[in-house]
Amino acid sequence: MPQSYDAIIIGAGHNGLVTAAYLAKAGLTVLVLERREIIGGCCITEELWPGYKVSTAAYVNSLLRPEIIRDLELKKHGFEMIPRSPSSFTPFPDGRYLLMGPDKDLTHREIAKFSAKDADAYPKYEAMLTRVADFLEPLLDETPPDPWGGVGDLYRLGKIAWKFRKLGRTAGAEAIEVLTGAARPVLDRWFESDELKATLATDAVIGAFAAPSMPGTAYVLFHHVMGECNGVRGVWGYVRGGMGTISSSIAAAAKQHGAEIKTNAAVAKILTRDGRAVGVALEDGTEFTAPRIASCADANVTFNKLTDPKDLPADFRAAVNRIDYSSAxxxxxxxxxxxxxxxxxxxxxxxxxxxxxxxxxxxxxxxxxxxxxxxxxxxxxxxxxxxxxxxxxxxxxxxxxxxxxxxxxxxAxxxxxxxxxxxxxxxxxxxxxxxxxxxxxxxxxxxxxxxxxPPPEMERLWGITGGNIMQGTMSTSGMFSLRPVAGFAQYRTPVRGLYLCGAAAHPGGGVMGAAGRNAAREVLRDRVG
The missing domain is CATH 3.30.519 (Guanine Nucleotide Dissociation Inhibitor; domain 2)
Structure with missing residues (x-):
């Protein structure tokens, strides 16, 4: 007889571990299955050479949700942030350089070397991004409403619209531009120094197959002021011991609440019966059963490789196949x-x-x-x-x-x-x-x-389609109520009992843990319902 659990998590990326920890904390028996010999997905530390502990993929942090750090008591399990100050250094061919960071006086002096006007404008630019972040950041922890759903969804959409209206015309227009526009015109409007603009533009394109002049790149600019390090907003830091400490601390919390984690356990197929997920089969033929399966893999892997096509509507499969996994x-x-x-x-x-x-x-x-x-x-x-x-x-x-x-x-x-x-x-x-x-x-x-x-090696190592570290492009057409596809942004899928809990779901990529936490909430809501 296959071993049975209340919930099975496919993939021990940091989001999958977050889902496991919250479900286990709620009293469910949970099994996490990881195909590699190491947990963490792209949030890992590996000893690539003797004595060198390398954050092989993700390398800095700020976005890990403070609620997760608190709820799972991650600091008790070894999680510790080291703030970076200065946080940015850009050398230039002419021998000049630009240092920037949380020290406001330092940043002002440094920018003034290139433009006194820009030095005065920069705090106002950050204030604009902070206004946008104040509106957007709470949405990271919400299940997106379905615009084509029922009355409850429309009510939640109305609440978001009302909050947006309260921003006022100026801040509202800024938010729309940041959400949909290109980074370059935004930066051109605020600043005159190309050195400053180039430094800031890196935030907009990191991990994206897009140039700063392309629509959608402005969205990531506000990440500069979002998140926190040791309670200080907008500060990015290193994780002591490497990024894998995030994953190991979440795993420790999950295990403390009874979750079981198996490595070298590659899932080959999601088992279904009458349109419902009932378990998984590993590549070695071992089967485990559970009425709830949450996949931390991307949508392409989950639905095109692990799920039988006959269990999925044709229009859903077509939408999944349109997801852009371009990586450079x-x-x-x-x-x-x-x-x-x-x-x-x-x-x-x-x-x-x-x-x-x-x-x-x-x-x-x-x-x-x-x-x-x-x-x-x-x-x-x-x-x-x-x-x-x-x-x-x-x-x-x-x-x-x-x-x-x-x-x-x-x-590349x-x-x-x-x-x-x-x-x-x-x-x-x-x-x-x-x-x-x-x-x-x-x-x-x-x-x-x-x-x-390179990208094909990222795909092979970490199971991310196309080497896309975000599990799908972070563009307006694939965010919030449209992530991963329209009609299925609430972590549920066409297969009853099958959920997405990774970056393929809202709010997307980055070491946030929000997708895992949100997915766990929906799993528990369905359990009660």
Whole structure:
């Protein structure tokens, strides 16, 4: 007889673990099944080289919902944030640099080096984004209403509309532009310094196959002021011990409440009977039963690979197949003998320039041209680099005196025209190293080893279709009541008892845990109902 549970979670990504923890806390017997040997999905820490603990995929945090930290008592299970200050460093070819962060006086002085007008405008820009965030952030923790649903959905839509109306015309128009518009015109209107605009534009395009001039990119700008680190809003930080500590602390909370987690347990099929999910079968043939199945995998994996097509309406399958999984991101993890010594801010040891994200993107057109290369099937000849060195603030991650550099690189498409990633990934990594070496001439000589992860490798390692770290493009047409598809944004699916609990569902990608928490709430609501 197959072993039976109240709920089974497919995938031990951080969202899946959050769902498991909340369901277990509510008294359900819960089984989490993870195909890899390590839990966490894209929120992991791996010892890629002896003594080096690497956040292989996700690398910084701010968005993990404070309610989850509180409800699951994650700090008791080892979760600890390290705030970054300064949080941003951009060197420029002319030898100047821009430092920014939570220190408002520092940020003002630094921006004033490029434009006194921009230095005065920047707090007003942040205030505008904060107004938008104040409206949008509470929606992260809500189940989206269905515009085509019943009276209850329409009532909830009305409440959102009323709250939006209270923003007023000016703030309301700003919110609409941030939600739907392009980042470049927003930044052009606020600022005159191309150096500042390029630095801020990186927030808009990170993880997206889009240039700052494209509609939809402004949406991610408000993440700059959203979230928190140790209770301070808008501050991003490192997780002590690496990003995997988030997943391990959530897993510990889930286990404390009785959840069971199995690794090396790849689900091959979701079992159904009469249109209802009844269990899962693993690749080795083992079966487990449960009346509730929550999938942390993306919609393509869940519905095209794990679910029998006959259990899904044709129009639903067609909508799932229209989801855009385009990706143009490569992750390069590097171990170093010493920190990068930037020509713009020289120094042999760790300095403030190493605390936050080190941007290589000298101007807005540089980003646009990098995108243009990828648009035509090539990796960017001059890539945009987002580099972080968590060892600047957490020495436990590497042997004494050594460092880990995380390179999050754009743009490089999943499909290369006329060649393959097997042939190109080291060439691309070499080019990225050459670019960084132009700004920090000791960099290439300091490299001990590296691991290069292009989009197809991300797909293979982490099970994310197309290597898309958001489990589907974060555009207006695929957000809120339209995520993953219209009519099924409330974590339920056409198969009764089958739910989505990962980034494929609202509110999408990023290490938030909100999708997992929201899904658990709906599972428990159905249980009571």
């Amino acid at each position: 991101t490569v992750k390069i993890n590097v171990c170093l003998s010493e920190p990068p010594n930037f020509k713009a801010l020289p120094g042999s040891g760790v300095g403030p320039q190493h605390h936050g994200t080190m941007h290589v993107c000298p101007n807005m057109d540089y980003i646009e041209r990098a995108y243009d290369d990828a648009k035509y099937g090539k990796w960017a000849a001059d890539p945009m680099l987002e580099c972080t060195m968590a060892t600047a603030l957490d020495s436990s991650l590497a042997p004494p005196g050594k460092h880990i550099l995380s390179m999050f690189v754009q743009y 498409p999943y499909h290369l025209k006329g060649t393959t990633w097997a042939a190109e990934k080291d060439k691309f990594a070499d080019r990225c190293f050459d670019v960084l070496n132009e700004y920090a001439p000791n960099f290439k000589a300091s490299v001990i080893d590296r691991v290069v992860i």
